[in-house]
Amino acid sequence: MNKHLHKAGIIVAISIPLFVLPARISEGQWADPVNLIGSEIVIFLMSLACWYSIHYIQQRFARWQGLILSLLCCCLLSNVFYFTFNPIFKDFPFRTAQNPLGIKILMLSSRGILMSIILIPAAYYLKRDSEARRQRKENERLAMERVRIENKLLEQAVVERTRALQQALVSLEKSQKELEHQIYVQSRIVASITHDIRGPFNFLVIISEEICRMMENKDYGTVAQYSQELHQSLEKMFGYVKNLLEFTKIPVQQKLAISDEVNLAELVAEKAELFEGIIRTKNNTLHIDIDPEIAVMSNSNLLGIVLHNLIDNANKYTRNGNIRIKAAAENETVLIELENSGNSVPALLVQWFNANGHSNGESELAETVEIAGIGLILIREIASLLDIGLYMESDQRRTRVRLTLQESLVAETSTEVE
Secondary structure (H helix, E strand, O other): OHHHHHHHHHHHHHHHHHHHHHHHHHOOHHHOHHHHHHHHHHHHHHHHHHHHHHHHHHHHOOHHHHHHHHHHHHHHHHHHHHHHHOOOOOOOOHHHHHOOHHHHHHHHHHHHHHHHHHHHHHHHHHHHHHHHHHHHHHHHHHHHHHHHHHHHHHHHHHHHHHHHHHHHHHHHHHHHHHHHHHHHHHHHHHHHHHHHOHHHHHHHHHHHHHHHHHHHOOOHHHHHHHHHHHHHHHHHHHHHHHHHHHHHHOOHHHHHHOOEEEEHHHHHHHHHHHOHHHHHHOOOEEEEEEOOOOEEEEOHHHHHHHHHHHHHHHHHOOOOOEEEEEEEEEOOEEEEEEEEEOOOOOHHHHHHHOOOOOOOOHHHHHHHHHHHOHHHHHHHHHHHHOOEEEEEEEOOOEEEEEEEEOHHHHOOOOOOOO
């Protein structure tokens, strides 16, 4: 703005003395060149002073107020410069000096009005041009500010979308892991069901074969006894399988979250009843020593699967021997021990069992199944889900398995699998 103001002021201030110069020369003022040049400089300075004054007035006052004040300012400056410099340089018009003071003032004011005719439109145009430039700069600034805000909003949107995408990916990974875990648990439960009913059903097959043999030998008295035992065993198996099937219908997460107060004596007695016949056929004796008052907070179905497989394995590897189950509560911790006489368990299998973790791959699983069968794998895996500690020791005379239910399983908190 200041750059254009000064440039336009100099141009206008120069143009006015040059505009009146031909008239002054035609009147013979060239005869005194010093006076002519000096008076031209005075007119230049007067025009320049009027220019800056008009510009100041235009900036401070409204349109019509500014116009009137600009005219008055030009008249005033014309008189001031004449009465200040005329004693030195004879200014145009020459005849002004011979007139009274009032006429001089009017004549000089008319010269100021003539100057204002040139200066005021130029100043007004410069003002409009300055305002237009200022408006363009303001529009450019607003446009840049709008672009900056839009870029910032876009960056925020990108960050939010990225964060949402990351959260979605994390959620998807979590869901995938949960699904894999659910499939893993479901497969273990299905394998357990398949395995758990094998032993009792083998006993039913043996009983049915015995009944057929007795019918052929016409031993009807014994047949009635065996038939009654077969009927009772079938009822037990039917109830057991029905409960397991109902349990498998529950979603995996609900199965793991189900936790209630489990009476150990009742649960062990229920599982032992299923093996009563098969234990008798192998001439084994089952001893249960559990305080009826001992109860734990756990998943009764999954804990029952562990106990079922322990009894089944103990009976499988014992003949003409004893199987003992006992439990004790100490310092909010319950210890369950199952001991059976018979051959010792291989040291490698004992070491694997005491690791208390999930299977580390298909090769280990296949090797373990070949050595001990699926039963011990199910015991270890489900115990891990229930956060039950396992420990096995074995020698030539006996094998003992200890289950440790921690404080969280004895207290009122629910069992959760992370």
